[in-house]
Structures are given as C-alpha cells and as structure tokens.
Amino acid sequence: MSGHAIGTSGADIRAKLNHPVVDAxxxxxxxxxxxxxxxxxxxxxxxxxxxxxxxxDTSSAPGRRAVWVGNSGPASIDRATAMLPKFYMERxxxxxxxxxxxxxxxxxxxxxxxxxxxxxxxxxAMNTMYADMxxxxxxxxxxxxxxxxxxxxxxxxxxxxxxxxxxxxxxVMNTQIQVPHPEVVKxxxxxxxxSMATTSPAIDQGDKYDPVWAKCVELGVTPTCHxxxxxxxxxxxxxxxYVYNSLGSFGKGSEYFCRSILMGGVASRFPTLKFxxxxxxxxxxxxxxxxxxxxxxxxxxxxxxxxxxxxKLDVDLLVEKFEKYGNEYLTAERIREDPNHPASTHLPVPxxxxxxxxPAGITKPGQIRDIFANNFYFGCEADDSLNGLxxxxxxxxxxxxxxxxxxxxxxxxxxxxxTKVMVEAYEMVDEGFMTDEDFRDFSFGNVVDMHCSMNxxxxxxxxxxxxxxxxxxxxxxx
Numbered sequence: 001m002s003g004h005a006i007g008t009s010g011a012d013i014r015a016k017l018n019h020p021v022v023d024a025x026x027x028x029x030x031x032x033x034x035x036x037x038x039x040x041x042x043x044x045x046x047x048x049x050x051x052x053x054x055x056x057d058t059s060s061a062p063g064r065r066a067v068w069v070g071n072s073g074p075a076s077i078d079r080a081t082a083m084l085p086k087f088y089m090e091r092x093x094x095x096x097x098x099x100x101x102x103x104x105x106x107x108x109x110x111x112x113x114x115x116x117x118x119x120x121x122x123x124x125a126m127n128t129m130y131a132d133m134x135x136x137x138x139x140x141x142x143x144x145x146x147x148x149x150x151x152x153x154x155x156x157x158x159x160x161x162x163x164x165x166x167x168x169x170x171x172v173m174n175t176q177i178q179v180p181h182p183e184v185v186k187x188x189x190x191x192x193x194x195s196m197a198t199t200s201p202a203i204d205q206g207d208k209y210d211p212v213w214a215k216c217v218e219l220g221v222t223p224t225c226h227x228x229x230x231x232x233x234x235x236x237x238x239x240x241x242y243v244y245n246s247l248g249s250f251g252k253g254s255e256y257f258c259r260s261i262l263m264g265g266v267a268s269r270f271p272t273l274k275f276x277x278x279x280x281x282x283x284x285x286x287x288x289x290x291x292x293x294x295x296x297x298x299x300x301x302x303x304x305x306x307x308x309x310x311x312k313l314d315v316d317l318l319v320e321k322f323e324k325y326g327n328e329y330l331t332a333e334r335i336r337e338d339p340n341h342p343a344s345t346h347l348p349v350p351x352x353x354x355x356x357x358x359p360a361g362i363t364k365p366g367q368i369r370d371i372f373a374n375n376f377y378f379g380c381e382a383d384d385s386l387n388g389l390x391x392x393x394x395x396x397x398x399x400x401x402x403x404x405x406x407x408x409x410x411x412x413x414x415x416x417x418x419t420k421v422m423v424e425a426y427e428m429v430d431e432g433f434m435t436d437e438d439f440r441d442f443s444f445g446n447v448v449d450m451h452c453s454m455n456x457x458x459x460x461x462x463x464x465x466x467x468x469x470x471x472x473x474x475x476x477x478x
Contacts, residue, residue, distance in 0.1 A: 009414065010096025010422035019440050020464045021422065024447040025226075025379050026280045028143065029070070029082040030129070038129040051122055053338025056168065058109070067242040069413045078418050082411030085133050085245060089140050096422035099464045101170050101447075103144045103278070104130065105411065110146055111174035111227070121435035123158055125149050131166040140463050144170040149201050150177055155212045161379035163219045167460055170451070171216075172278075175257040177201060198406075200257065203264030213270045220455030222377075224276040227253035251280035256287055258376060266372045268361025274450050278379035282390035284406045289368070293397045296365050301358055304351040304358045311348070314392045315339045356393045377450045379407040381414065382425035382441070386435030387442070388389045401438070405447040422470065445471055 008089065014021060029036055039239045040048040045368040071079040081088050086104070102108070102206075110126055113119040123146050123308040130143035145162035148154050155173075162168040180192035201209045214293065216223055224348065228249035236245040236252075254277035261275055263266050277285070297303065322332040340348070352358075362368060380387045389395065390404035408421045416419060425443065428434040448468045459468040 001252075003038060006455050007096065009419045011094055011097070011419070013422040013426045014093075014096030014098075016426075017440075017443075018161065019444045020467050021096060021220075021406075021407045021443045022464060022468075023097045023100035023360075023410070024377075024405040025099075025409065025452075025464045026088075026102050027105050027409060027411030028085060028088070028102045028130075028133070029079065029084055029411050029446075030104055031083060032106070034129060035106065035126065036284070037229040038125040039122060042128060047121050049116065050118060053253070054113075054118065069242075071411075071413065071416065076415045078415065079409070081418065082189045085137055085143075088410075089137050091418065092140055094409070095418045097408065098140070099459070099462055100141050100408070101144055101196075102134070103142055103172055103312065104115045104146065107144075107146045107418070108226060109171065111172070112176075112178065113148075114150065114178055116150070118152065119148055119155055120158070120431045124161065126160070127162050127166060127425075130441055131168060132160075138461065142170055143168065145364045145472065147173045147223075149174045149209075149212075152209055152212050155209075158214050158221055159221065163221060164170075167190050169221065169455060170224070171221045172224045172226050173201075175200065175202070175225065176227050176253065176259075177227070178402050181272055196227075200254075200260035202260035204225050209266075210269065212272055213266055216305050217270060217273050222274045222276055222450055224379075225254055225257040225358045226250075226278045227257065229253045229256065248284075250278070251284040254278070254280035254378070256286045258285070259288060262362075262368075262371060263356060263360045265359060265361040267375050268367070271375070272453070273374055274377060274454055276377040276379060276405065276450060278407055279381060279409065280378070281384045281386060282378045282402055283384075285372075285376070285391045285402055286392075286396060289372050289402065290395070292368050292399055293306070293365055296357065296368065298363075301355040302350055302354060309351055310340055313339060325339075335348040366398075368402060372402060377403045377405050377446060381407060381409050382421045383414070387425075388438075391434055391438040391442075403446040403450070404442050405450065406443045448472065449475060 036048050036052055039051050081091050082105075088100075088102070092098070104126065107126060110122055113122055125297075127145045130145060133142055136145045145166070145168045147158050147159075147162070159171070162171065179195040179199050180198065181195040184195040185192045201212070213223075222413050226245075229252045230234075230245045236249045238244045258275070258277055267273070298307070315336060319332045319336050322330060322335045326332060358362070378390060381389070387404055392403040393399040393401060396402065405424055408418070409415050410418045410421065422443075426439065429439050431437060444467075447465075448471050450458065452468060452472050456472075459465050463467075
C-alpha cells in the first residue's frame with residue numbers, strides 16, 4: 001500500500017474520523033515478578049516456586065531457540081507503555097485510539113498450562129493482578145481475563161469469579177486442549193507429555209461444554225480466541241526459524257476454533273452467543289465461509305442421498321464399461337463381485353450416518369450465512385493487506401460483509417511504533433479496499449456490536465458510552 005506522508009500519526013488519522021476508535025486487541029506485557037507476587041498471594045509460596053520453575057523450564061526447553069519479540073531500542077517507549085497501564089492510557093491519544101481492550105502477553109502461555117493443580121491458581125492470580133493493574137482506568141481501558149477450558153466446572157468457576165467478583169467484562173479462552181494419547185498414559189505415563197494432541201472444546205464433546213457456553217450468555221461475555229498453532233507435532237514446528245512458525249499461525253488457530261464452533265453445533269445451539277477470533281486476520285475467515293457453501297452443495301444430506309449413496313451404485317453400468325474398457329486385471333467379473341471400490345468411500349450406511357451438517361444444526365445454507373453474519377468477529381492487525389476481503393460483497397456468498405475488528409497488537413514486536421497503527425489501518429481506505437463506512441465498522445462499530453450484544457452496559461462509564469449507545473440504536477433501526 002502507498003502509505004501516508006512521513007510524520008503522519010494515529011492522532012492525525014483520528015482527527016479525520018467522525019467516530020471513535022475502539023481497539024479490540026491491544027496488549028499489556030506482564031512483569032514476571034508481579035505475577036509471582038499474585039501467585040504467592042493466591043496459592044502460597046510453594047505454588048509460586050513451582051510456577052517460577054515451570055517458566056524457566058519452558059523457556060529453556062531442549063531445542064527451543066531464543067527469539068527477539070520484545071520492543072527495544074527506539075521502541076523501548078512502547079515497551080514501557082505496554083508494561084504500565086497508566087502510561088498506556090496516557091498515550092492512547094497519540095495512537096489515535098479512544099478506548100482499548102488489553103490482552104495479556106504471558107497470558108498466551110498461561111492458556112496452555114495443563115497441570116491440574118497449578119492451572120487454577122495461575123489463572124486466578126493473573127486475573128486478580130489484571131483487575132488491580134487496571135483499577136481506575138476503565139474510562140478508557142479494560143483488561144481481558146484469562147479463562148481455563150480443560151474442565152467445564154473450572155471454566156464456570158473462573159467466569160463467575162472474574163465477572164461477579166472482579167468486575168471484568170472481557171475474556172480470552174484457551175481453545176486448544178492438549179491431551180496425551182491414552183495408550184501412552186496407560187503403558188508409559190512418564191512419556192505422556194510427548195504424545196500430546198489437540199482437541200477442541202467445541203466439537204466431539206457432546207454437551208459437555210454446553211454449560212460453559214450457557215454461562216457466557218448468562219454473564220454477558222464474548223469468548224475470544226487468541227490461540228496460534230506452533231510447536232512439535234504441528235505444521236509450524238521448526239526448531240530454528242521463528243518467522244516460519246509464526247506465519248499464519250494465529251489464522252490457523254482461529255480457523256480451528258471457528259470451524260469447531262460451526263460444525264460442532266455450538267453456534268446453532270447458542271444463537272445469541274458471539275465469538276471473536278483474534279490476530280489471525282479475515283482472509284482465512286473469507287476462505288472458510290465461502291468454502292462451506294461448496295461443501296454444503298455436495299455434502300448436505302439430500303445431496304449425499306442423491307449422488308453418493310452406495311446403495312444407488314449402478315453396478316450394471318460399471319460392468320458394462322469394464323467389459324468395454326477394462327484389461328486383464330480390470331475385468332467385469334471382478335468389479336461385479338465387489339463393486340464398492342475404494343471400499344473406504346462406499347461404506348454401506350444410510351446417508352444420515354455420514355451427514356455432518358444436520359447434527360451441527362445446519363439444515364439450509366442460509367444458516368451458514370446467518371452464523372457468520374451474526375455470531376463471528378474477526379480480529380485483524382492494521383498492516384494486514386487482506387483486511388478488505390471481509391468487506392468484499394462480490395466475493396462473499398450472499399453478498400455479506402464479515403465482521404472484521406481492528407486489533408492494534410500494541411505491545412508486541414510487529415508494532416514498533418504504536419502511533420503508526422491507525423496510519424497503517426487507514427491505508428485500506430486510501431487504497432480503495434474499504435469505504436469510510438467500512439472503516440467505521442472495522443475500527444468502531446463491529447467491536448461495539450460484539451460486546452454490547454452480549455452486555456449492553458459494556459461501554460457504560462467509558463469515553464465512548466454515548467457513541468456506542470447511538471450506534472446500537474442505529475443498528476436496531478436498520
């Protein structure tokens with residue numbers, strides 16, 4: 001993209017807009033010594049010592065290569081900003097941002113803790129620390145609580161705690177549960193940690209997690225996904241190349257959870273529940289959305305019955321063609337004796353047993369459209385040149401616009417200057433990939449819609465309270 005003139009800042013872009021900017025995904029950088037203070041407060045000195053050892057062990061694991069991901073040099077000011085919420089709030093005007101939701105950085109590692117004793121203490125300590133760090137800043141900033149997902153009862157308990165006791169209103173969930181292979185657990189438990197495979201809380205779980213989704217609706221919180229896919233056993237598992245592993249990893253993590261919610265029937269069973277998939281962009285979402293209609297066309301239950309049912313195979317036609325076009329081993333006799341080849345694709349079961357859409361609660365293609373249009377929100381970083389795909393009504397089936405939301409990613413390595421985030425984001429308008437109305441939705445309206453649809457009071461008492469309320473009224477009339 002062409003870019004703005006040198007010297008343009010986020011404040012300059014904000015001055016051009018007739019609406020506020022709400023950052024859906026900025027980042028704080030937690031100090032480990034502060035985390036350990038709160039872990040000790042919640043779980044005692046022994047747990048704090050265990051967690052400190054856990055951090056050292058995971059950071060120095062064999063084969064793990066050191067990488068530079070924290071801002072230094074000229075960007076040290078932004079590193080300090082992300083570490084000090086009061087300073088962060090003071091600099092929002094420089095960035096051209098009115099209000100921000102802040103996600104933890106070490107939180108992304110906390111989400112992966114599998115230890116049943118350690119995990120609930122660390123989550124509770126982190127959330128208590130976040131509430132304390134951001135106390136008195138809720139006019140312009142709010143932190144996102146971390147929510148465990150390994151056990152539904154643990155999830156519900158932490159949801160109740162962060163909303164009812166801490167007063168937090170934004171959350172991020174682990175959406176990739178690492179589970180060891182049962183045979184390894186049975187026969188060589190000491191090796192179980194090396195046999196981990198990913199499972200989702202949103203598919204192949206029956207109704208196990210339905211109380212979790214119901215609790216989110218009850219408490220008015222939007223489950224957000226901030227998972228990537230990296231490490232041994234993934235397609236992003238290089239021990240030597242960070243960029244190789246990072247490229248597309250958040251998009252794949254988001255796509256995994258989104259696909260699980262849709263095909264696991266969660267969105268159908270909980271039609272008012274919103275979900276956000278952060279930092280992965282909108283390109284994967286557009287690809288998934290449009291691909292679903294191609295699958296629907298050929299794999300809905302009626303199409304299966306008409307075109308793929310093995311019981312309808314015309315064996316006589318096969319025999320006739322094998323007689324005419326076969327050879328010494330592709331013979332009519334052999335195909336008549338066993339016509340279902342390859343056997344794995346022609347198992348003799350009724351179409352209902354291989355129907356994936358109806359069990360997901362999808363009986364017509366318009367439901368796919370409605371779920372993407374009403375339930376899903378896609379976090380996009382400012383420098384992603386494909387953000388405009390979300391707003392391309394010619395490309396997207398049914399002419400819909402996907403609900404992309406701007407996440408600044410302030411505090412991380414890919415934002416060397418927080419005052420340039422809005423400059424990069426607005427280039428989509430300059431280049432014609434978004435209209436001004438699209439940009440309003442991207443940087444304000446969609447994230448307001450997401451949070452206010454779950455919790456009408458989300459922005460009450462904030463700098464954007466009045467404009468957010470006006471936007472929701474306008475939306476209700478449309």
